[in-house]
Amino acid sequence: MDAQGRGRADDIDPADQWVLNPNTGEYEMRLPPSAPQSGVPGPRKPPASDTDPSALGSTQPLGRSAAPGRAGPETPGRAVPPPRRRRGAPAPEEPLPGRRGRRPSKKAAKSKKILLWTGGVMAFVLVAGAGAAYFYIEHLNSNIASVSDDGASTGGFEKDKAINILLIGTDKRTGAGNEKYGDAGSVGHADTTILLHVSKDRSNATALSIPRDLIVDIPDCPTTQADGSQKVIPGTPKTRFNTSLGQDDRTPSCTMRTVTELTGVKPDNFMVADFNAVKTLTSAVGGVEVCLGKDIDDPDSHLKLSKGNHTIEGEQALAFVRTRHSVGFGGDLSRIGLQQQFLSALMRKLKDNDTLTSPSKMLDLAEAGTKALTVDSQLSSIGKLKDLGLELGKLNTKNLTFATTPVIDNPAEKVPTTVVLNESSAPQVFDMIKNDVSFTAVKEKKKKEAAAVAARLKGTKSAASEVRVRIMNGGAVAGSAQETLSWLQVEEGVTKSENAGNAPAELAKTTLEYAPDQADQARRLADIMGLPGSAMKPGESVDNSQGVPAMTLTLGKDFKGAGSSQTTPTKAPADVDKSTADKVECAE
16 A cells, blocks of 8 residues: 555655664564544544645644544533644644544654665665565565575575575576677576675675686586476586586576585575676666776677776676676686676665665665576575575675685696686685685684684693593594594504594584593694694593593594694685775776
8 A cells, every 4th residue: 555545645755664673673664643533423524625725834744634534532511622722833633532642753864774784785685675665575576586496505594504695697698688798599607606605693704706617526416497397417527617507407506516516515595697687786776886997998798998987887887797808817717806896886885875765776676686686495585585684784894705716727728718726725715614714804802702712722732642532423424433543543642542433413513522630631632633722622521441531522524534634724815816895996
């Protein structure tokens, strides 16, 4: 129902009646109080004429006048004169019978309409738009296209855990004007792929770009086809990453499985955007500002811009994110940097108050966002997207890091056209994401917590021959406990160790529990195995098979194998290209 249907004036924009409740993070409908109505019907009054001077000159607030066709409450047997008022003043509102009148609430300030900024730009667009246009939620729901995740995801994000969203941009040329860009017959490969990791405490996030020309092993993919049939698409070893989507009827779930195989990180959800998404979303916000460090004239992408700052949208924005021959080294890696700059600019524009307090822009965003994206079946409603957006909205731009998967030219090619993982730094990057380590500076509180945990490793260490430990498998690869036992006894001299079998429950992370008087032994074993301070769990000892108190080492799902350090890096490798979303960078 619109404003007029509720008895309001015809100059109220329905979107203006939705405001953000800062206490709940939810948008709520805020209408002026309904007009009072008497408990006893009165005689009908003729409606005011359109030309009635008194009606035109009324200064009565909206929503405070008496309802047409109703009289005030009557008292049998006596006439009660109305209260006196100043000449020209509007008639006071009559309270409902048995209730005192309430003071009209002040109009909510525009600043309260500002939605918490979302680090996942696609989710932000959907949620921010849907929040401002919640009154036609069913219409927006009908806009959303979804496909099955085919069991490749975790089952969807959870509010009390870290979040991993796979953002995929395809090179499919459907849509008006898009056939002129490159291969008009493309099946829609994974042209641009970003793994967005949001920390458990929502204080930071990492957007990791995966090069389309990276050589990977694509695993077998059970998929649900467009006609609803089930099909297992055979995997392909040593092939370009971008063929994980589109090729051989592969769906986004195949890209999801490939990312898991590559990084060890299992995404919670995915979102897929085509060329139209870039055009419609930038137009919806009135364009985004980008910076160029030189003139660009790229006939392939159709981008022609001079050095300096420019506001781009629509076709020009699409040309910007597709440009590669005129920036950097002219390859896909250079284009990734340009795309990251563009996404940072779009996020800053979305965070801008002029966007979030404009009902018309918010409605445009709602339409553009819900029409432009395809999501997995776990995110197939505005309600689910809103929940995700509220989680992502807690991020700050300065703690959102854009990074690129470390790669090197493919040594198997005389003229390199593809890349392979840089094995010296890529595993470290993947490990940081898996273990929820920020790529940006950690807050002071976190530094203190980390220092307290690290202190467990400081102090005297007993000899390896004095370390008594029971080893249990709590989620590691089968046989890990025996392998570790053999390595400790033969290679490291920890002879007072034994295999205690499987742990009563699986653990995500490897832990070492010890009694206070075993701290020296714990520090020695941590030093041998490369255990971080966070793996050290002061607690109680347990008698071993000889009846002697011993520590308990439980190998968790994160166990990397005997002889491999279990410590997660706390800083990204120096050779990893990264930037944060709050800074403006000019493309060269």
